[in-house]
Amino acid sequence: MATQRPRRIFLTGFSGSGKSAVAALVAAALGWRVLDTDDTIEERSGRSIPDIFARDGEARFRELETEALREAARQVGVVVATGGGIVQSAGNRRLMADGGFVVCLEGQPEVLWRRLRDAGGSATERPLLSGPDSLGRIRALKARRQPFYALADYTIHTDNLEPPQVAEEVLGAWRRLSARAARDPDRLSGEPASADASEGTCWVNAESARYPVYVEWGALARLGERLRGAGLSGAAHVISDDHVWHHYGEAALASLRQAGFEADSYVVPAGEASKSLTTASLLYEWLASRRAERGHAVVALGGGMVGDLAGFAAATYLRGLPLVHVPTSLLAMVDASIGGKVAVNLSEAKNLVGAFYQPRMVVADVSALTTLPARELTSGWAEVAKHALIMDPDLLSTLEARVADLRRLEPEVTTAVVRRNVELKAQVVSEDERETTGRRTILNYGHTVAHGLEAASEYETLLHGEAVAIGMAAAAAIGQEMGVTPAALVERQAAVLASFGLLQEAPGIDPERALAALALDKKVSGRAVRWVLLEDVGRPVLRDDVPAALVRQAVRLVCGAAGMREGHSG
Ligand SMILES: NC(=O)c1ccc[n+]([C@@H]2O[C@H](COP(=O)([O-])OP(=O)(O)OC[C@H]3O[C@@H](n4cnc5c(N)ncnc54)[C@H](O)[C@@H]3O)[C@@H](O)[C@H]2O)c1
Numbered sequence: 001m002a003t004q005r006p007r008r009i010f011l012t013g014f015s016g017s018g019k020s021a022v023a024a025l026v027a028a029a030l031g032w033r034v035l036d037t038d039d040t041i042e043e044r045s046g047r048s049i050p051d052i053f054a055r056d057g058e059a060r061f062r063e064l065e066t067e068a069l070r071e072a073a074r075q076v077g078v079v080v081a082t083g084g085g086i087v088q089s090a091g092n093r094r095l096m097a098d099g100g101f102v103v104c105l106e107g108q109p110e111v112l113w114r115r116l117r118d119a120g121g122s123a124t125e126r127p128l129l130s131g132p133d134s135l136g137r138i139r140a141l142k143a144r145r146q147p148f149y150a151l152a153d154y155t156i157h158t159d160n161l162e163p164p165q166v167a168e169e170v171l172g173a174w175r176r177l178s179a180r181a182a183r184d185p186d187r188l189s190g191e192p193a194s195a196d197a198s199e200g201t202c203w204v205n206a207e208s209a210r211y212p213v214y215v216e217w218g219a220l221a222r223l224g225e226r227l228r229g230a231g232l233s234g235a236a237h238v239i240s241d242d243h244v245w246h247h248y249g250e251a252a253l254a255s256l257r258q259a260g261f262e263a264d265s266y267v268v269p270a271g272e273a274s275k276s277l278t279t280a281s282l283l284y285e286w287l288a289s290r291r292a293e294r295g296h297a298v299v300a301l302g303g304g305m306v307g308d309l310a311g312f313a314a315a316t317y318l319r320g321l322p323l324v325h326v327p328t329s330l331l332a333m334v335d336a337s338i339g340g341k342v343a344v345n346l347s348e349a350k351n352l353v354g355a356f357y358q359p360r361m362v363v364a365d366v367s368a369l370t371t372l373p374a375r376e377l378t379s380g381w382a383e384v385a386k387h388a389l390i391m392d393p394d395l396l397s398t399l400e401a402r403v404a405d406l407r408r409l410e411p412e413v414t415t416a417v418v419r420r421n422v423e424l425k426a427q428v429v430s431e432d433e434r435e436t437t438g439r440r441t442i443l444n445y446g447h448t449v450a451h452g453l454e455a456a457s458e459y460e461t462l463l464h465g466e467a468v469a470i471g472m473a474a475a476a477a478i479g480q481e482m483g484v485t486p487a488a489l490v491e492r493q494a495a496v497l498a499s500f501g502l503l504q505e506a507p508g509i510d511p512e513r514a515l516a517a518l519a520l521d522k523k524v525s526g527r528a529v530r531w532v533l534l535e536d537v538g539r540p541v542l543r544d545d546v547p548a549a550l551v552r553q554a555v556r557l558v559c560g561a562a563g564m565r566e567g568h569s570g
Contacts, residue, residue, distance in 0.1 A: 006182040007032070008072075009079045009174055010096040012087050012152055013105035014142050016112035016119075018163050019081035022105065025167035032077040037086065040068035062089070069095050087148040090189045097153075098185035101178035103170050104152035108394070109139040111159045133412055136402065139394075140416040151188045153181040202422045204338060205430040209358035213338060213426065215419040217411045219365035220251050223299075223326065224259025230360050232297045232322060236261040237290060239283065239310035240301040241270040244328050247371045252301050252326065261297075264290055268309070272459065275309045275345050277353065283313040287321075297322045297360070303329035303376070304336030304464075308351070311342030315357035323359040328368040330380025331465060334387065334421035337362045339429040350459070356434055364422070366415045379465030381406075381500040382446075384417065386468060387424045389493060390445045393537045395420050396496065403499045442540040445532040446472030448518065449555060455517035456509050466506075469497050473504035474554040479533035481550055484541065489534060507560035514555050 009026060011019040020036055027034040038049055041064045045052060052061050065083055072080045073095045080100075086092050087104075096102050107115075113135045149155075154173040158166050181187065202213045214226060227236060236256045240249055245267045256263035266286045268274040287298075298321050300310035307325050314323040325337035343354025369377060388396035398417060399406065405413050425443070432439035450471030454462060462470075476493050479485030497504055518529065528544040529551075535541055 004182075005174065005178045006099050006101050007076045007078075008100035009170065009178075010072075010100050010102045011079065011081050011105055011170070012096075012102060012149060013084065014107065014112055014138070014145070014149070015084045016115040017105035017107045018115070018158055018166060019105055021163040022166045022170060023079040023081040025163055026170050027079040029167065029171060030077070030079070032079055033075070034079050034081070035072050035075070036081045037065055037068040037072065037083050038081075040071060041065060044068070066092055066095070073098070073100065085145065087151060088145060093148075093151055093188040094185060097181075097188040099182065101174050101181060102152045102154075102188060103173060104149050104155045105166065106149070106155055106157045107159055109135060109142055110397075112142070113138050133402075133405065133410065136398075136405075136413040136416055139398065140412065140419075143416070143420070151190075153177060153188075202419060202426050204358070204426040206340065206358055206433040208356070208433060209340075211359060211361050213362040213364065213422050215333070215364045215366060215415060215422055217366045217415050219363050220248060220326070220368070221255055223252055223255040223324075223363055224257070224261055225255070226361060226363050227256065227261065227297060227299075227324060228259050232324075232360065233260070233295070234262065235290065235292065235296040236263045236299050236324075237287060237292055237296060237321075238263060238265040238299045238301055239306060239313070240265065240267050241274065241303075241306050242267050243270040244302040244306065248301060248328060248365075248368060252299065256299070268306070270305075272305055272345065275305050275343075277344055277346070279309060280313050280316075280344055283310070284317055287313070287317050292317065292321060294318055294321065297324050299324045299326060300337075301326045301328065302332070303327070304332045307332050307336050308341075308343050308354070311357055311359070312344050312354060315342050315355045320357070323357065325359045325362040327362065327364050329372055330369055330377055330418075331383055333364045333366070333369075333418050334380065335383045335425060337364070338422055338425040340433065358433075362422075364418065366409075366418050367411070369409055369414065375463065378501045379463040382465035382469040382472070382497070382502050384421055385493075385496055385500065385502075386443075386445050386472060387421050388496075389472070389534060389537055390442050390532070390540045391424050391428075391538055392420065395424070396492075396537050399496055400499070403496075407500065438542060441530060441542060442532055444530075445534070445540060446470075446475050448529055448531060449474040449514070449558065452514035452518040452555065453506055453509055453558075455520075456513035457506075461508060462506060466502065469502035470504055470506050470558045472497065474558045475531065475533060477554045477557055478531065478546055478550050479535075481553075482533070482543070482546065484533045484535055484543070486536070489536065492537075493534075505558050505560050509559050511552075511556045511559035511561050514559065515552060518551065518555070 011023050013019055023034045042048060065086055069092055116129055156166055156169045204211050238252055253263045268279055298310055298314035300307045311323055314321045327333045327337040340356045340358035342357050343351035346352040388399055402413050428440055428443060446468045450467035453467045453470060476485055476490040480490050531543045531546045532540050533543055
């Protein structure tokens, strides 16, 4: 016997997605009634929602919201417009799914923001729009709720639709799909894989380990608490460099001690020279003198150098101590601390001795960027731009729109952007932990030429991110010449890199030396160099058929030796 269509429809989605307008239209078409959980709360309590939030807190509001939903779920022949955060509770999702059909109305943050703004209303009525950076806050909040919005029977992207068209879609989906969906009342009750109850947490789901990355402004104060939460206890051995230690050493120790850890520290001189086997031996001796045991944590407090070095020591001492990364540079936050690569340098080459060793957790205190030297910060933005270009058009738009705020480290947008970058890197690493499927290779966008430039300058002239920005310019030029990368994208990339203060030429570097280093790379790997080129934002392609002459021209171009077009046609 065929199951009947449920006679309740719930509309979920962020504010501004059009739930109320669409609910009214759908209800009219079916001859049903319309309900709005926010209206029910205000009617029953006799107070406005902002007032409930302000005086009783969010927890109380959520209780009232569940009561309103329960009341709606007892009705028959209703279309219910729900509050934007209602989906976060599994209990609420079950109330909706049991005998109801759940449709999520989606929209891009910019569109939602525009709709909310155009709808007018005072700042108290529209708290999402009050205060600075309303769009940034909408983006961040929506991103956090996104895994829960995905738990719906049907999703409609409303960006280019008017409410009557959305209503038509809701009705169509209800007619086609609701009878089947309604057979399982628990279908939306599971927890989404990528969500975590704690704000600001991303997860890395690598094959060998699953671990949280806490990205918060001020996260250092909760370091000890986080370690405890992960089941660590006893001693915590903090490794840092002298620059970072000066700013954050005491705060890290205090937080660990307050949480009951026996915390001690080893501080190495700042700079790449410390990332050596010699320093690693000193760390082993220190760990031995501290009687470090299997369960004791090693805490890497610093930039990528400290992360790699301390990570290497943690991976090898006693065949592995639990490792906690506390990245303090932008590069370390968005790149080096995520993914489990640890290494030290040999005089022959960088990162020659190392391992894949995933940390127990990463605690990124975004506020630490306020003391990072300006040049290091600028260099870090190159990796951020790279992530946006290869994976996330929305992030690229944010970088373009918010460059001034990001460069002055406005807390909210900077935290949101760092978090998004962590998510992106985590996603790739989760799919291809050990670089076996090729997925992780996309992260090498701009890196082929960058490595050549770094080697040619003996790692002295350019910071890594600076070399990557120049390498991206070279890759874009190659892509354009090969008909892969549209000219408009080449320009867009150049503009965004320039807006973050990144140069795209390295006139002081000898192109022949850079080319020799590239050729050496190729010889060492025994394979053709695999170039990452961009077809569009978010659409990288791997190519191993880039003609040597084109590489030569691109490298000469970024070394200020010859123009691409000039070289190609000549
Ligand atoms: N493991 C990986 O996946 C991976 C990826 C990329 C890079 N790396 C490695 O990372 C290293 C580069 O990382 P990096 O750019 O962070 O360099 P870094 O660790 O040397 O830090 C750069 C400088 O900034 C200082 N610093 C860092 N944070 C600070 C803060 N909050 N306030 C004040 N000063 C601060 C450091 O003391 C140092 O002088 C290289 O060794 C590279 O090989 C590793």
